[in-house]
Amino acid sequence: xxxxxxxxxxxxxxxxxxxxxxxxxxxxxxxxxxxxxxxxxxxxxxxxxxxxxxxxxxxxxxxxxxxxxxxxxxxxxxxxxxxxxxxxxxxxxxxxxxxxxxxxxxxxxxxxxxxxxxxxxxxxxxxxxxxxxxxxxxxxxxxxxxxxxxxxxxxxxxxxxxxxxxxxxxxxxxxxxxxxxxxxxxxxxxxxxxxxxxxxxxxxxxxxxxxxxxxxxxxxxxxxxxxxxxxxxxxxxxxxxxxxxxxxxxxxxxxxxxxxxxxxxxxxxxxxxxxxxxxxxxxxxxxxxx
Numbered sequence: 163x164x165x166x167x168x169x170x171x172x173x174x175x176x177x178x179x180x181x182x183x184x185x186x187x188x189x190x191x192x193x194x195x196x197x198x199x200x201x202x203x204x205x206x207x208x209x210x211x212x213x214x215x216x217x218x219x220x221x222x223x224x225x226x227x228x229x230x231x232x233x234x235x236x237x238x239x240x241x242x243x244x245x246x247x248x249x250x251x252x253x254x255x256x257x258x259x260x261x262x263x264x265x266x267x268x269x270x271x272x273x274x275x276x277x278x279x280x281x282x283x284x285x286x287x288x289x290x291x292x293x294x295x296x297x298x299x300x301x302x303x304x305x306x307x308x309x310x311x312x313x314x315x316x317x318x319x320x321x322x323x324x325x326x327x328x329x330x331x332x333x334x335x336x337x338x339x340x341x342x343x344x345x346x347x348x349x350x351x352x353x354x355x356x357x358x359x360x361x362x363x364x365x366x367x368x369x370x371x372x373x374x375x376x377x378x379x380x381x382x383x384x385x386x387x388x389x390x391x392x393x394x395x396x397x398x399x400x401x402x403x404x405x406x407x408x409x410x411x412x413x414x415x416x417x418x419x420x421x422x423x424x425x426x427x428x429x430x431x432x433x434x435x436x437x438x439x440x441x442x443x444x445x446x447x448x449x450x451x452x
Contacts, residue, residue: 165189166416172398177389179382184346185405196412203415204244210419211281213427215249218279220425221336224418225287228343229381230371231353232404234285237343240407241415242283251276254285263304267291267320268327278335288327289340292320292388297380321391328397338397339421341414342385343404347378 168189171177183189186196214220228234242250253274262270268288276282295301296317304311328338354375357367374381393399400417404410 164416164420165191166400166413166420169401169403169413170398170417171389171393171401172395173393177386177393177399177401179344179386179401182344182401182403184344184349184403186403186409189409191409193408197408200241200408200412200415203412203419204241207242207415207419207422208244208246210422210425210427211245211249213429214281214422214425215246215279216429217427218277219335219427221276221278222281222418222421222425223276223331223336223338224281224283225289225338225340226283226285226343227287227289227293227341227385228404229345229350230374231350231357231366232343232345233407233410234343236407237411237414238283238285240411241418242281245281249279250281250283252283252285255287255290268323275331275336288324289388289392292317292324292391293381293384296384297377317387318391321388324392325394325397328392328394332396337421337425339417340392340397340399341417342389342399342401343410344401345404347375349405350375 169182186193214222226234226238238252242252251274253271255270258267258270271284271288274282274284299313301311301316302313310316331338354367354371357363389399389401400413402410402413402417
């Protein structure tokens with residue numbers, strides 16, 4: 163059984179972050195073998211992505227969520243670095259703008275859904291509305307009708323919206339891979355210190371990182387509830403140990419590869435009458451003068 167199974171949540175079991183490892187020790191893997199497997203996975207992903215693009219029947223949405231310094235950006239660069247950029251789009255979602263807040267919360271992500279045949283990677287996503295919005299109770303300041311911002315039901319209804327939205331996407335020929343990079347508090351501290359002490363990485367750090375870190379227990383509950391409320395067989399979550407980037411990248415590549423293999427895209431077949439013209443085309447091309 164693939165180690166990935168240990169980190170898949172499809173609604174059949176509950177997530178408890180305290181019981182889930184943040185490194186590879188429990189799986190007892192060999193780093194060099196994992197690096198080799200990751201490289202092979204990348205080759206397979208590249209080949210399948212080319213077929214996905216050519217066939218144009220299914221789209222793939224990869225949702226990437228994590229705490230600060232868990233390695234989202236480097237994971238995207240490393241795992242998807244070898245694919246054809248023509249078939250992959252990456253969108254990063256920061257704090258919503260005034261324009262975005264004047265629309266429904268799915269609006270800004272909905273605009274960036276990929277065409278069928280394409281892969282879209284959401285670096286953060288509509289899940290922010292049940293994570294940071296929940297932790298900071300930002301909905302209290304939303305310019306919405308009072309009936310819509312009931313603190314007792316606001317987040318629970320968001321879970322329902324997300325489940326319905328992802329079911330809709332699946333029924334519209336999209337696959338969804340949802341990844342949470344699960345970094346430990348100790349590793350986050352180590353990476354924060356590195357950002358502070360390394361001039362070239364200073365730009366990655368801000369005071370808000372520290373204030374968010376103080377809310378670690380609140381975010382843990384928010385992540386657990388988000389996964390448990392929205393994990394389904396058709397839109398599973400993968401809660402990936404993120405303390406060792408070489409291992410998290412491997413598991414992310416496994417999740418993406420497994421989904422592409424389920425899609426099983428094929429190169430389109432030409433109509434027989436067009437294929438029968440190939441010998442004539444070839445003869446014409448080979449007979450051309452230089």
